[in-house]
Amino acid sequence: MNMRAAVMEKPHRLVIKEVPVPQIGDDEVLIKVRYTGICGTDWSIYTGKYSADRLPMIPGHEFSGVISEVGRNARNLQEGDHVTADINMSCGSCFYCKKGNPLMCPEFSQLGIHTDGTYAEYVKAPWHLVHRLPKKLDFLKGAFVEPTSCVIHSAKAMQVTIGSSVAILGAGLGALHGALARLRGAAPVIVVGRNKNKLKIAEKLGADHTISVDEVKDPVAAVKELTEGRGADYVVEAVGTTATYEQAFRMVRPGGTVAAFGITGEKDAITVYPFDLVLGEKTVVSSCAGVGNDWPDAIALLEYDRVDPSPLFSLAVPLEELESALKELRENKDLTKVFVSPELDRRKTL
Numbered sequence: 001m002n003m004r005a006a007v008m009e010k011p012h013r014l015v016i017k018e019v020p021v022p023q024i025g026d027d028e029v030l031i032k033v034r035y036t037g038i039c040g041t042d043w044s045i046y047t048g049k050y051s052a053d054r055l056p057m058i059p060g061h062e063f064s065g066v067i068s069e070v071g072r073n074a075r076n077l078q079e080g081d082h083v084t085a086d087i088n089m090s091c092g093s094c095f096y097c098k099k100g101n102p103l104m105c106p107e108f109s110q111l112g113i114h115t116d117g118t119y120a121e122y123v124k125a126p127w128h129l130v131h132r133l134p135k136k137l138d139f140l141k142g143a144f145v146e147p148t149s150c151v152i153h154s155a156k157a158m159q160v161t162i163g164s165s166v167a168i169l170g171a172g173l174g175a176l177h178g179a180l181a182r183l184r185g186a187a188p189v190i191v192v193g194r195n196k197n198k199l200k201i202a203e204k205l206g207a208d209h210t211i212s213v214d215e216v217k218d219p220v221a222a223v224k225e226l227t228e229g230r231g232a233d234y235v236v237e238a239v240g241t242t243a244t245y246e247q248a249f250r251m252v253r254p255g256g257t258v259a260a261f262g263i264t265g266e267k268d269a270i271t272v273y274p275f276d277l278v279l280g281e282k283t284v285v286s287s288c289a290g291v292g293n294d295w296p297d298a299i300a301l302l303e304y305d306r307v308d309p310s311p312l313f314s315l316a317v318p319l320e321e322l323e324s325a326l327k328e329l330r331e332n333k334d335l336t337k338v339f340v341s342p343e344l345d346r347r348k349t350l
Helices: 040-049 145-158 174-183 197-202 218-227 241-250 274-279 293-305 321-332
Strands: 002-010 013-020 028-038 062-070 082-085 120-125 130-132 166-169 189-193 209-212 232-237 250-259 283-286 313-318 338-343
Touching: 002 321, 013 241, 013 321, 028 082, 028 293, 062 120, 062 145, 082 166, 130 293, 145 232, 145 250, 166 174, 166 197, 166 241, 174 197, 174 232, 189 197, 189 313, 197 209, 197 250, 209 218, 218 241, 232 241, 241 250, 293 338, 321 338
Parallel strands: 166 189, 166 232, 189 209, 232 250, 250 283, 313 338
Antiparallel strands: 002 013, 028 062, 028 120, 028 338, 062 082, 082 130
16 A cells, blocks of 8 residues: 655655555554644755755654554554654663653654654554644644644743743744743743744734844844843743854843753854853753653643644645745745645645
């Protein structure tokens, strides 16, 4: 039995073709994919920045779907369940796994980044990483559980306290960071970005102030002006450039916390002044991905509308338009989240 899939054969060569439906083992389930959200990681795979040694491969990892087959060892899952899956796979027995830190596992791999993913009609996943979706949660929001879990993982690392000021550099997923900060009782929540449309979305998701870097001389000074000259208690870097990381360290107050979230190039480096770091008693926390309990936490927040990401949703396109949508996201800065579905025959605005 075959299925349609988007196969990354080599960098800059993405082909829609017929491939065999994955055969599941006893500890796996087969999922019919409904939606997959396009992630910046997908562009990095397309350009060869990530996973070039894993090609050919089917990318895609932010997804929702319906179980169509269940391995005999799977528990509490059945055909027809609406699901998503934690994409982070580890050995379960090494030093890091036993310490509860599977992201550091030497055998760590991710669905759709290191192994075949969800830009296809079907995907297989280990049953113990599969999460049922509440029936009231639609498949679009179900496909947004993964990015929500990533932001939750960062929020837990920061441990924002009630009444603290939070500044976020970046208005893409940064808008979701703002929503989580507000939910945790932060005040004020400040989002710094360039695109006016995305800054408006950040306001819809709960930002108290937005700062356009094109309209202020110095965003660091602008944040300090909103925080009585001190700088923010917490600063989230959600862009992934050396310039914004250096701004984050200048934007945080003495005694404050910088949360590293945006992914830079592997060899990118920034200037950090130990004198300022030590005498200022500044804290740095970092987060890689949502894992473990971050997933059911994300599902709960979405199910009960504590966070509504729908203002971020821009388009849904057929599987055949994946490559053009990847390029469109780079060219049209007004687009935020774009989803791909093998069940669509034409694109639709969300």
